[in-house]
Amino acid sequence: MPLNVKPILISGGGLASLLLAQSLLLSKIPFVIFERDASLTFRGQGYRLRLSSEGLDAIESVLDEASFQKFYDTCGKTAGSGFAALNANTGEVIGQNPGGESLGSREGKIVGIARGDMRRLFLEGCEQYIQFDKHVKGYEKTSDGVLAIFADGSKSVEGSMLIGGEGIRSQVAKQLSGGKLKVFDTGARGIHGQAPTTAFKGLGEGVFRLVDNTQPHGQISIMTNVRAGDMNDPDVQFGWTMVGQPGVIEAPNDDYTIVGRKAADIAKGLTAHWHPRFKPLFEDMVENEAAFWKITCSTPSGVPDWDNDKRVTVIGDAAHSMTPAGGIGANTAVQDSALLGRLLREAGGYKDGVTAEYEKGMRVYGSEAVKKSYGLASGQMKVKIDEATTPTV
Structure with a gap:
């Protein structure tokens, strides 16, 4: 990877973050991942994921031919x-x-x-670029970059961008959106x-x-x-x-x-x-x-608007958390990785306008997915979200 180029900082080592890392690796764009757990197997990996046509297409668009074949053969x-x-x-x-x-x-x-197999395959080749026991609690902008702030008060190296991919309790999402991104x-x-x-x-x-x-x-x-x-x-x-x-x-x-x-x-x-x-x-x-x-x-009416930040954005559950109904969540998350990764590849790394273009596209399919997930859950699970009174996490 190029030397003396500020890396893209990625908060969280979930599926969307690791697939984005694969995209950056193939594009030779420097990056570093900060994961709060001690390892990727520190916690249970949860239930098995069903991959939709959209999810598979997104993963295939990121990985090289041999890596995607290995991934598909594992499915x-x-x-x-x-x-x-x-x-x-x-x-x-x-x-x-x-x-x-x-x-x-x-x-x-x-x-x-x-889910564990998916994370393991997406990590391959990126092992040296992930730092464990690093819990991102926010960020700080510099004159021409951004720093991740960790739970112990320490700060990361200066990055060209920060991508918040640390799930439903993302502090990056809260800070970026001014609290507009909510999970009920x-x-x-x-x-x-x-x-x-x-x-x-x-x-x-x-x-x-x-x-x-x-x-x-x-x-x-x-x-x-x-x-x-x-x-x-x-x-x-x-x-x-x-x-x-x-x-x-x-x-x-x-x-x-x-x-x-x-x-x-x-x-x-x-x-x-x-x-x-x-x-x-x-x-x-x-x-x-x-x-x-x-x-x-997330908010059933769709992904909200917030003031765009050219150096900070969010992916996966940090942007659009969903119920398990329809099995839509992970498939939408990998679409984030594919879209943002493609825009960064075309730009050669950080460039003013990349996050705005990504968020514009993500809000379209992300909002549609959240509405579908919530609609299915309303019928199957009898859940009802009132954005004024339903508690958030």
């Missing part, structure tokens, strides 16, 4: 019965492609990948779990939503992706994501950082009366992988 491809909704209590099929969703993205198949707590809650592939054999191949409307406080449902190619591999686990309408899933002492046995026991209790076909997903679950999560969403 699972699911065919089988497609996307089916099942009654969790009776085991009966209650709908094919519920909500009219078509999940296929390439070759007529549903393409998915574990919908009140809906979830539990992520995993089990050996053998626990899923009763489902067969496909993507399934198991729906239970008999809970006393509202509906819960499970989403899972069962891939035939991994079905008999004893070293592979499949994941499932449980989502409950507001008031259905409650963590002890309202502590949603709890992982492991306590989260697993709540999932088992909620599904104790489910059809025997589905029982192994919970009875055989790997308890230490269970984790709660809050379901959040």
